[in-house]
Amino acid sequence: MLRFEDAQKLISDEIERLEIPATPAGLYEPVRYILSNGGKRLRPTLAVLAANMFGDNVSGAIKPAIGIEIFHNFTLLHDDLMDNAGIRRGNPTVHVKWNPDVAILSGDAMSIMAHRFISYCDEKVMKRVLDIFNQTAIEVCEGQMMDMDFEGRDDVSEDEYIRMIELKTSVLIAASLEIGAITGGAGEKEAAALYDFGRNLGIAFQLQDDYLDTFGDTSTFGKKVGNDIITNKKTYLVITALKEASENDRQRLLDLYSGEQADADDKVREVLGIFNRCNIGKKTRAKTEDYFGKAYERLRAINVPGERKKVLDDFSRTLINRNY
C-alpha cells in the first residue's frame, strides 16, 4: 500500500516530467509556472490513494489525476484574476506577472489540457470517468459564480453557503476520489461512496478553513488570522452570526461588512466580539464535526479490508486535528 507521501511523490514526479510545449511561450510559460509552483497536490494524491484501495496497480489513475490537478490550477489561475489576487503560494499570480489576457488564454489552455489528461484512461472506464469529470467541472464554475454573487448580498442562507462551498471546493475532491477508485477497478457503489466521503470531507475542510482564518493560531495556520474579516468575505461565520446575533449586533455587523474600515485591527476585534457573543466558534466547530462524521461513515461503509482504507482514514484524521 502506498503511503500519502508515496502517492504525492508519484504525482509530483509526473508533473515534473510533463512535456509542455515551448511555443507559443506566452501560452505555455504561465502553465509551467503555475504547475511548478507547488501546492500540496491534494486532489491527484487522493485519486491515486483511492485507486490503491482497490488494487496494487495504480498506473491507470496517474494521467486522470494529473488532469484533475491541471484543472484545479486552471480554476486558481482564473479565480485569482477575477478576485484580483496578487499572490498565490508566495509568488505573483499569472495576471500580475504577465497580464490579464495571458491569464485568460493560458487558463483556457489548461482547462483543455485537463480534459485531455482525463481522457487518457482505460477505454473501458472512459465514459464513466468523463461523465463524472465533466459534471464536476461545470459545478466548480457554478460554485465560483455563487461565491461572486454572494459578495453583493447580505441575506445568504446557511444552506446556500454550504451548497456554494460544496460546488466550489468539495465536488472536485469528491470526483478525484471517485475517478481514482474507478480507474483502480471499483464498482459503482464503492466509487459513489468514496465520492460522498470526499464531498463531506471537502465541506468540513472548508468550514474548518473559515474557522481557522478567524480563530486559528497564526503560527500554525500559515496565513494572517482575521483576513476574511478584513476583506468582508462571506464565510460560514458571518452568515451564521447574521442569523443568530441580536438585532443590534446584526446591524453593527452589516455596517462593519459594508465597506473598508479605517483600522483593520479594530474591525477584527469588534467582529470577534459579536462572533463570541453568539457562540460562532463553537457552532462552526460542531458543524465541521458533523461533516467529518458523515465523511467517516461513508468511508467505513466501503467493503474493502481495513488496511486498504487506513491511509485515507489517517489522512482525514490529520485534517480534523489540524490546528485546534
Next chain:
Amino acid sequence: MLRFEDAQKLISDEIERLEIPATPAGLYEPVRYILSNGGKRLRPTLAVLAANMFGDNVSGAIKPAIGIEIFHNFTLLHDDLMDNAGIRRGNPTVHVKWNPDVAILSGDAMSIMAHRFISYCDEKVMKRVLDIFNQTAIEVCEGQMMDMDFEGRDDVSEDEYIRMIELKTSVLIAASLEIGAITGGAGEKEAAALYDFGRNLGIAFQLQDDYLDTFGDTSTFGKKVGNDIITNKKTYLVITALKEASENDRQRLLDLYSGEQADADDKVREVLGIFNRCNIGKKTRAKTEDYFGKAYERLRAINVPGERKKVLDDFSRTLINRNY
C-alpha cells in the same frame, strides 16, 4: 442527402432545444445569450454534412457538432474580451453587456460544456473523437496566442502568418469535418482527407476574409471595408506588402501601422496605394486559390460516390465565389 440548409436547421433546432440551467443566472444567461445570437453555424453544419457523406443516419454527429459550436462560441466570447471588442453579430459582447468576470467565467463554463457534448458520441468512436477535439482545441488557443504576439511585431513571416490562421481558424473547421465523418462511419483515411479538405478550405477562407476587408464591396461583404487597415491588423496583405514593397513604401507602411492616425480615410487610401504598387490584391487572390485548389483535391480523392460529395463540393464553390 441533406442539403446545407437542412443540416443547418438540424443544428439550430438542437441549439434551441438545449437545456441550459437557469441558475446561477450570472453563469448561464451569457451562455444562452451568445448561443441564441445566431451566426451561420458553419462548423456543426459541416460536421453533419461530413457524417452524411458516409451514411444516411447522421444522428450520431449532432451532439459532438453542438459541442464544436459551443466551443467556437466560447473562443469568440474570450477573444472579444481579450481584443476589447464591443460588438459581436450586431449585439453587445458579453463583457460589455455584463462584465469581464462574467465573460471569463461563463466562457470557462462553455468550454467545459463543449467537452461534455463532444463526449456524447458512440463509445466505439469516443477515443478517436476526443483525441482530435482535444488536440484541436489546444491548437486554437495557440493560434490566438500567436495572433496576440503578432500585434507587437513587424517581422512576421508569411509562413508564420499562415500557421497562425491555420491554428486559429482552420483546424476547428477541419476537426468539425473529421469528427462528423468519424461519427458517420468513415475510416481513418477518409476522415483524415476530410480534415485536410477543411484545413485548406479554412486557410483559403481566412485569406479571402483578409482580401475582402480591404478590396471587398461594402454592400456585399457586410462589414466596413478598410477596418483591418484602420485597426493596424496584421493580415496577409500587410505582411506580404512589408516583404514586397520598396524600401520607401516599407518604411511608410511601418509608420502608418505604428499608431492611430488622425484621419482614417487618408490612412486607408495611402495604404491601398502601397498595396497596389506591389500587387497585393492579385498575390492574395493567387494564394487563396492555391488553398482552395488543395482543398478540392482532397475532397476529390475521397472514395465515396460523387453525389455524396456534392453538398460539400457546392458549398466550397459558394465560398470561392463570394464577393469578387
